[in-house]
Amino acid sequence: MSLNHAGEDRIRSEVRGPSRRSVLAGIGGGLFAGLAGCTSLGSPEATDGSGGSDGGGDDGPVAVASFFSFYDFARKVAEGTPLTVRNLVPTGLHGHGWEPNASVTRDIIEADAFVHVGEDFQPWADRAIQTLKDDDVDTQLINVREGVELVELAASLDPEEEGVGQGRGKDPHFWLDPRRAKVAVDNITDGFAELLPEHEDAFRENASAYKADVLDRIDRDYRDIFDRAERKVVQLAAHNAFQYIGVRYGVEMRPLVVNLAASGDVKPSDITEAKRVIDENGIRYIGAGVFETRKPAEQLVAETDVEAYFPVTPYAGVREDWVEQGWGYEEIAYNINMPTFEIVLGNRAPEEVGGDGWAERWRNFE
Template identity: 75%
Template sequence: MTNRTRSETSPSLSRRDVLLAGSGAVATGLAGCLGGATNRADPGGSGDGPVVVASFFSFFDFARKIADGTPVEVRNLIPTGLHGHGWEPNASITRDIIEADAFVHVGPDFQPWADRAIQTLKDDNVDTQLVNVREGVELVDLAASLDPEEEGVGDGRGKDPHFWLDPDRAKQSVDNITEGLVELAPEHESTFRENASTYKSEVLEQIDRDYQSIFDAADRDVVQLAAHNAFQYVGARYGVQMRPLVVNLAASGDVKPSDITEAKRVIDENDIEYIGAGVFETRKPAEQLVAETAVEGYYPVTPYAGVREDWVENNWGYEEIAYQINMPTFEVVLGNRPPEEAGYDGWNEEWRNFQ
C-alpha cells in the first residue's frame, strides 16, 4: 500500500490521506461499524427491531450509520451493481416497503417507482413511516446543459435533485433521517442524535474540506465527464465547471453527435488529458473520446447511487467511495496528480479505462 500524503498542501494527515492509504484493509477497518456485506446494517441487537428500507444507496448508508448500535435494521432496496436513478423494480419491492416499518426516499419526482409505492401506501392506509431526505434542502436550478425536456424536481420541477453530492447539503438529509428514526424508535433517540452529529462533523465536514483542497489546488476549473448530468452540485460548491457528456438527469439516454462535438471542443480548449466516466453507465462515449481526441484515458466517477460487489464486500459507503473513487479521479482529471500517484496502491491499474 502506498503511504503517500498530501504533505505539500497540508502539514498533517487528513481523513482523506488515511483512507487513501489502502482500498481493502483500511476501508474494511474504518467501515467495521457499517454492517455486513449484504448492504444491511448490523442491527446490534436481537434482529427483532424495526426495519427501515431505503430507495437510494447514499441514504441507506446515512441511515445505517445513524442507526448503528441500536436494534434498527436498515436495508438497501437497490440491487448491487445497479444505478439507483432510472432503475425500475418489480412488484416485490413495493411489498418490501409495505412490510417495512419506515421507508427512506429521495422526495417526489426523482424515482417514479418510489412515488408509486408511496401512493400505494397512502391508498391502502399502510402505516409504513415515510422519511423524505430532501425535506428542507435548498436545491439549485437545472443546469443549462441539461436536455431541455428534463423536468427535474421541486416546485415547478425545475430543480436539480442530486443535492447529496454536496457534503454540506447532505447534512440536512442526515438530520431528516435522524428525525425519522427518532419518531420510529424514540427509546434510542440519544444514540441516533449522537451518531448523526458525529457523522456530520467527522465525515461530511471532512469530505467537504478535502474536496475543497483538491479544487483549490487545481490550475484548471473545467472537468469533462463521460457521465450523466449528476455533478452540478460539486461544481456549485467548489467553483468548478462540470461538463457532462450525457445531458439527462438519470443515467440513461443517448449521446448525440452534438454532445460529442461539444466535448471535443472542451477537451481541446482546456488541454484535458483525462476524463471521468460513470461507474454504472456505458463506457462507449468515454472510449469514443479516447479514440477521437487527445484524451489519454478515463477514470471512475459516481454520484453514490449504487455499489459494486467488491465495494459491498469491503463495506464501502458514501465516505469510502468519496475517497477511493471520486477524489482520486478529480485529482487526475484536474491535473493535480499523475494517475500513477492517485488513490490507493494499484488504483491506476484497476481503474484506467475500466470496463
C-alpha cells in the same frame, strides 16, 4: 405534495391503519400485477449493500431505503440501536433509473419506515408511497430531501444553453454536496427518533458524529482538491449528476449526457461539444460513470487527445467488491471520486493517486 415525518398528511397517524398483512393480502392480485407490468427489471431480495444488515436483527424494527447514499447515512445513524436498515436497490444497479418488480413495494409495506429521496425522482418509489397512502398503511415515510435547497438545472451551464430542456426545473442530486447531505442526515435522524423515541439520544449522537467526522472532512478535502486546481473545467463521460460539486467548489462540470437519467442517450452533438471542451482546455483525462456505458468515453479516448478515463459515481449504487469491503459514501468519496478529480483537474498524475495499483486498476476500466 411533500411528505415528511411532521406533516399533516403523514401515513403514520395516531390512529393506525390496517395491518400490513391485510393490505398485502387484499391488493396482491390487482395492484402488484399492475406494478409488475410497468417495470423492466426484476428485483432480488432487498440488500443492505454492505454485506450484512445493520441494527438489531430480523425480529426488530426495520427501515428500508430507496437509494444507496441514504441507506448508508441511515445505517450510520442507526448504529448501536435495535433498528435494522436495508437497501432496496440490488448490488450493481444504479439507484436512479432502476425499475423494480412488485416485491419491492411489498418490502416497503412490511417495513416500519421507508427512507426515500422525495417525489419525482424514482417513479417506483412514488408509486409505492401512493399505495401506502391509498391503503392507510402505517409505514413511516422519511423524505431525505425535506428542507434541502436545490439548485436550478442550468446553474452551472453556459447562459446560452438555458431554456433548451436542461435549463428547466431543479437538480435533485443534492447529496453530492457534503453540506447538503448533512440536511438529509438530519431528516433521517428526526424520522428515526420519532419511530423509536426511546433511542433518540443514540440516533442524534450518531448523526452528530457522522456529520462532523465524515461529511465535514469530505467537504474540506474536496475543497482542497478544487482549490489547488488551475483548470476549472471537468469533462465527464457520465450523466448530469455532478453539478452540486461544481456549484459548491467553483468548477464547471461538463456531463456528456445532459439529461438526468443514467441511461440517457448520447447524441452526436454531445460528442462534438465534449471534443470542443477537451480541445479548448487541454484535457488529457476524463471521468466516466461506473454504472454507465463506457462506449462514449472510449470514443473520446479514440478521437481526441484524451489519454484515459477514470471512474466517477454519484453514490447511486455499489459494486460487489465495494460491498465485500463494506464501502459507503465515505469510502466511495475517497477511493473513487477524489482520486479521479485529482487526475482530471491535472493536480496529480494517475500513478500518484489512490494508493498502489489504483491507476492500473481503474485506467480505462470495463
